[in-house]
Amino acid sequence: MRKLVAGKLHGIHVTEANLNYHGSITLDPDHCEQAGILPMEFVEIWNKNSGARISTYVILGERGSRCCILNGAAARTCQPGDQIIICNSVYLDESQLTSLKPKVLTFDENNHVVDRLSYSVSVGPDGRYAFDILDHANTALPIPLKVTRG
Numbered sequence: 001m002r003k004l005v006a007g008k009l010h011g012i013h014v015t016e017a018n019l020n021y022h023g024s025i026t027l028d029p030d031h032c033e034q035a036g037i038l039p040m041e042f043v044e045i046w047n048k049n050s051g052a053r054i055s056t057y058v059i060l061g062e063r064g065s066r067c068c069i070l071n072g073a074a075a076r077t078c079q080p081g082d083q084i085i086i087c088n089s090v091y092l093d094e095s096q097l098t099s100l101k102p103k104v105l106t107f108d109e110n111n112h113v114v115d116r117l118s119y120s121v122s123v124g125p126d127g128r129y130a131f132d133i134l135d136h137a138n139t140a141l142p143i144p145l146k147v148t149r150g
Helices: 029-035 072-076 094-099
Strands: 002-013 016-018 024-027 042-047 053-060 068-071 083-092 103-107 113-123 129-134
Touching (some): 002 068, 024 072, 029 103, 083 094
Parallel strands (some): 016 068, 024 053
Antiparallel strands (some): 024 068, 042 083, 103 113
8 A cells, every 4th residue: 555645735825823713724615625725634735935844634615715724733834825735545455546637726815716727647658657637627747857766
């Protein structure tokens, strides 16, 4: 079993940091549903501004609010306005890798969704892995690095 990316909120902006809450990250249910992130699911959070990396669980905020609120101890790692990446994961056997299509949302400064993407791994006739980023129409986007299995 391998731990693999299942979904990602890429470049969402922190709207609030609430130190006096029990903990977790509060997210807009619309964003979670589109990326396949569940309430109470553990996620990794990477702060693009500071480089901080933490793990916490998701609670749902107000639908349509575009909120991204770090609570409790997590509030010490991010400030309002910081751009972060939130990633959930799944454990799969390597044989299932090509069936996994993680959903990735990207955001503007007001946490409106800019792009709906997915990741795709395929195996070529030579037995090597190839990685593509697909847009919502399943069209491969140019990526700066093609990763292959040797």
